[in-house]
Amino acid sequence: MEYEAVIGLEVHVQIKTASKLFAQSGYTYGANANTLTDPTVLGLPGALPVLNREAVRQAVSAGLIFNCTIPEITHWDRKNYFYPDNPKNYQISQLDYPICKGGFVEIELPGPSRNVMGEHKKIALDRIQLEEDVGKLTHEGEQSLVDFNRAGVPLMEIVSLPDLRSADEAFAYLTSLRMHLSYAGISDCDMEKGQMRCDANVSVRPKGQKELGTKVELKNLNSISGVRNGIAYEIQRQQQILSQDKPIVQETRKWDADEGISTPMRSKETANDYRYFPDPDLVPLKIERTFVQELQQSLPEFPFQKQERFFMAYNLPYTITSVFYPNSELCDYFEEAVEYYGQPKTIANFIANDLLRELSEARLSITKNNFRITPQQLAELVKLIDEGVISKQTAQDIFIEMFKTGKDAQYIIEQKGLAQNSNEQELVNFCKAAVESNSKAVAEYHAGKATAINVLKGSVMKATGGRANPVLIDKILHKLLDS
Numbered sequence: 001m002e003y004e005a006v007i008g009l010e011v012h013v014q015i016k017t018a019s020k021l022f023a024q025s026g027y028t029y030g031a032n033a034n035t036l037t038d039p040t041v042l043g044l045p046g047a048l049p050v051l052n053r054e055a056v057r058q059a060v061s062a063g064l065i066f067n068c069t070i071p072e073i074t075h076w077d078r079k080n081y082f083y084p085d086n087p088k089n090y091q092i093s094q095l096d097y098p099i100c101k102g103g104f105v106e107i108e109l110p111g112p113s114r115n116v117m118g119e120h121k122k123i124a125l126d127r128i129q130l131e132e133d134v135g136k137l138t139h140e141g142e143q144s145l146v147d148f149n150r151a152g153v154p155l156m157e158i159v160s161l162p163d164l165r166s167a168d169e170a171f172a173y174l175t176s177l178r179m180h181l182s183y184a185g186i187s188d189c190d191m192e193k194g195q196m197r198c199d200a201n202v203s204v205r206p207k208g209q210k211e212l213g214t215k216v217e218l219k220n221l222n223s224i225s226g227v228r229n230g231i232a233y234e235i236q237r238q239q240q241i242l243s244q245d246k247p248i249v250q251e252t253r254k255w256d257a258d259e260g261i262s263t264p265m266r267s268k269e270t271a272n273d274y275r276y277f278p279d280p281d282l283v284p285l286k287i288e289r290t291f292v293q294e295l296q297q298s299l300p301e302f303p304f305q306k307q308e309r310f311f312m313a314y315n316l317p318y319t320i321t322s323v324f325y326p327n328s329e330l331c332d333y334f335e336e337a338v339e340y341y342g343q344p345k346t347i348a349n350f351i352a353n354d355l356l357r358e359l360s361e362a363r364l365s366i367t368k369n370n371f372r373i374t375p376q377q378l379a380e381l382v383k384l385i386d387e388g389v390i391s392k393q394t395a396q397d398i399f400i401e402m403f404k405t406g407k408d409a410q411y412i413i414e415q416k417g418l419a420q421n422s423n424e425q426e427l428v429n430f431c432k433a434a435v436e437s438n439s440k441a442v443a444e445y446h447a448g449k450a451t452a453i454n455v456l457k458g459s460v461m462k463a464t465g466g467r468a469n470p471v472l473i474d475k476i477l478h479k480l481l482d483s
Helices: 053-065 166-182 224-243 289-298 304-311 320-324 328-340 343-361 375-386 392-405 409-416 426-438 439-446 450-463 471-480
Strands: 003-012 077-080 090-093 102-106 122-132 136-140 142-149 153-159 196-206 215-220 251-256 261-266
Touching: 003 166, 003 224, 053 122, 053 153, 053 166, 053 196, 053 289, 090 122, 102 166, 122 166, 166 196, 166 224, 166 304, 196 224, 196 328, 215 224, 224 251, 224 261, 304 328, 320 343, 328 343, 328 375, 343 375, 343 392, 375 392, 375 426, 392 409, 426 439, 426 450, 426 471, 439 450, 439 471, 450 471
Parallel strands: 215 251
Antiparallel strands: 003 153, 003 196, 077 090, 102 122, 122 153, 136 142, 196 215, 251 261
């Protein structure tokens, strides 16, 4: 029997704000344990929550990015559960009246080859709700230590409908979420720092069946690749159980990335287990339409829009645009260089091949002030190639020197004597000497072997120490051989 996977994702994203969702204390990753708390975070007597306006602004912006409906009224609820990382024994969240409803996330699936754009698909959302985070437990042997620094940090819980059908689609979905939220400055979405966390609801059913299969929740998915691997394993596990005519148990399972397996954690809770009720300390929030309209107008250009524009406006191939568009700062660097010198294809090739290679080897990222070559310096290097001052091969060596030192291309050329020889009369003499000393190559060229001219070019380049202008050499040699 052929089976079909049905997948829904619940993604928690930490919002960039100076303070917590309902408290004044801030949050910094890596701070000493329990140094970033206050009476409101800990739920001490007399401490009351005060809503963070910036968190609301960012959550509504996310809703607009993902085409959600923004209700005029949203409510706050207490989600009650008892666990060591939850200092108040409840979490302020949203149940029936979330801050964003519906919408979709556009994803791009892998194409049939790296040169072909993949299929785009819209994954429907159920909601985006705003809530506070809990603390963090660290397990050491038989003991557990709790750090409340993260407690109270504003989170968006982005809940998809069961609209995903494969582990690859889930990977593309999370990649798209991270790209869009990073573009808008809402979150860095660094899973290693806990800024984006994902739980996957996975079920399997016979293909063509409308009813959903028994759902299993998968936790401890600590990277986007881990989500893909965990879902792929869970789909295979459930298919194997169904093929043996056994029932799927509804439960929460833990993904073990090292072993590549999932193991049972607990039976699945329901909403009733959390005993939700309206938070008595917070009034419903009214979101003004003018506020929403202002946010809509302030949204930046987004990844897939930029991908299409780069393809159309700059005539860049998909192999280049697919490297650029996921990273807004890489796109900005490229466009700034093109403003200085309008040769987008050559500049794009330098960035995609040379710059990214050097950044990778130096373990640096394309963030501002993180490396020494400015967009203007790169543009000037490309201009020197077009003006015939240096060859493309020499330019690559110069680029590496620029990356290491931050010096301009012109300075390096002058210091090391790398300027290309474009003196036509000198090159004519070198070309004549090459023709006279390579009679076999000349005969082969006249016999119709066009590639034989490369032997002559090589001879000229050797005689000039690699400094001869290759375009001019080609022109002179063809003139000598065809006359």
